[in-house]
Amino acid sequence: MYIYILATLAFAVTASLIAYSKGRNSLGWFVCGLLIGPFALVVAALSPVARGGQFISCAACGEVIRVTATVCRHCGSAVPAAPPGAVPAERTTAEQPGGPA
Numbered sequence: 001m002y003i004y005i006l007a008t009l010a011f012a013v014t015a016s017l018i019a020y021s022k023g024r025n026s027l028g029w030f031v032c033g034l035l036i037g038p039f040a041l042v043v044a045a046l047s048p049v050a051r052g053g054q055f056i057s058c059a060a061c062g063e064v065i066r067v068t069a070t071v072c073r074h075c076g077s078a079v080p081a082a083p084p085g086a087v088p089a090e091r092t093t094a095e096q097p098g099g100p101a
């Protein structure tokens with residue numbers, strides 16, 4: 001019986017960590033892991049990274065962070081303020097050749 005409880009908790013924690021790393025609701029996935037065990041792991045692992053609206057990719061490390069974050073929680077680098085929906089990793093670095101003289 002104990003092995004069943006331990007395995008269920010392991011599935012729940014792992015599903016929660018996977019969901020957290022993808023910017024998803026970790027508490028909800030923890031509950032899913034408790035209820036459906038290994039199936040929650042599979043679904044959490046196959047679900048896409050939440051990118052729309054509230055999350056962006058860190059320009060320094062590429063991990064998913066909140067739009068409102070000022071410091072990346074993964075690498076600790078400062079996150080420049082960006083308009084909603086902007087993806088810092090794809091910002092253009094092209095400068096105007098022959099700018100103001």
Ligand SMILES: [Zn+2]
Binds near residue numbers: 060063074
């Ligand atoms: Zn980062």
